Amino acid sequence: MNQPDDETTTREHTRRILQASRIPEIWREMNQALLKGRGWYDEYSGGVLLKWGTGYTRRHIWIDVQDEVIRFRLLQHRPCAPTLTPLACDGEYHAMNRAQWSDLAFLKEQMKYYYDHAVAESSDD
Numbered sequence: 001m002n003q004p005d006d007e008t009t010t011r012e013h014t015r016r017i018l019q020a021s022r023i024p025e026i027w028r029e030m031n032q033a034l035l036k037g038r039g040w041y042d043e044y045s046g047g048v049l050l051k052w053g054t055g056y057t058r059r060h061i062w063i064d065v066q067d068e069v070i071r072f073r074l075l076q077h078r079p080c081a082p083t084l085t086p087l088a089c090d091g092e093y094h095a096m097n098r099a100q101w102s103d104l105a106f107l108k109e110q111m112k113y114y115y116d117h118a119v120a121e122s123s124d125d
Contacts, residue, residue: 011045014065018048021070021101023063026111034115047071051121059118061111070096072114 018024027050031039039052047064062073071093080089087094087110101107 007045011043014046014048017065017068017070018063021107022104023048023070023101023107023111026108030111030115052118053121058121060121061114061118064093068098070101072096072110073119075119 027039027041031037031052035052039050041051042049044064046066047062050061050063051058053059064071064073072087072095073093076092079091080094085094086106087096087100089095096107096110100110
């Protein structure tokens with residue numbers, strides 16, 4: 001009998017947490033309302049990369065999952081002051097625990113924030 005490898009187990013766990021949080025549903029809503037259907041995503045074993053734009057305007061939101069924590073990857077910076085964000089900040093990620101991502105209104109608010117402050121990708125040129 002074949003046992004699932006670590007990558008398969010991680011991918012399935014990530015998919016379960018993202019589905020439970022409703023991030024794919026929120027991304028579809030944002031893609032339709034804000035991007036007129038021009039956004040896309042790439043799945044990885046431990047997360048998802050939400051992308052939009054072309055050439056010089058390409059942007060993304062990197063989301064990964066560790067245990068039951070959803071983390072939004074940022075450009076590296078100094079850790080945020082505790083009063084700046086309701087999420088835990090380590091200077092590279094903002095981490096959202098289950099209680100936070102279970103609050104749909106809060107999660108939508110945070111997703112909109114990361115959309116408005118998305119990471120710019122370097123040009124392919």
